[in-house]
Amino acid sequence: MSKVNRRDLAGEVFYLHRLALDALREGDSAWAQALGRHIYRVYQKYRLRGLVRIKSLVCKKCSMPLHPAYTLKVRLRSRESGRFVVYTCRACGHSWRKVVR
Numbered sequence: 001m002s003k004v005n006r007r008d009l010a011g012e013v014f015y016l017h018r019l020a021l022d023a024l025r026e027g028d029s030a031w032a033q034a035l036g037r038h039i040y041r042v043y044q045k046y047r048l049r050g051l052v053r054i055k056s057l058v059c060k061k062c063s064m065p066l067h068p069a070y071t072l073k074v075r076l077r078s079r080e081s082g083r084f085v086v087y088t089c090r091a092c093g094h095s096w097r098k099v100v101r
């Protein structure tokens with residue numbers, strides 16, 4: 001078996017994500033989610049960490065492909081501890097934070 005080029009695969013993942021968003025636009029969320037699951041599987045199998053930021057592509061909980069304002073809610077929050085961005089998946093309600101400086 002030939003060695004897989006991880007960089008090529010990363011490009012493939014972005015391509016799949018674009019396909020998934022097209023599916024969402026056409027209202028086929030089941031197919032979009034199937035693509036999302038596939039993206040996640042490729043990501044884990046070939047350890048694409050560092051090449052692909054999976055959190056910005058696919059929801060960790062329901063594997064719905066993410067796109068701001070479409071399937072992803074983005075809110076800026078400010079506390080004494082600092083500023084952070086709250087991301088919420090609009091499909092399942094799963095949310096996570098990212099600290100910004």
Ligand SMILES: [Zn+2]
Nearest residue numbers: 059062089092
């Ligand atoms: Zn979700």
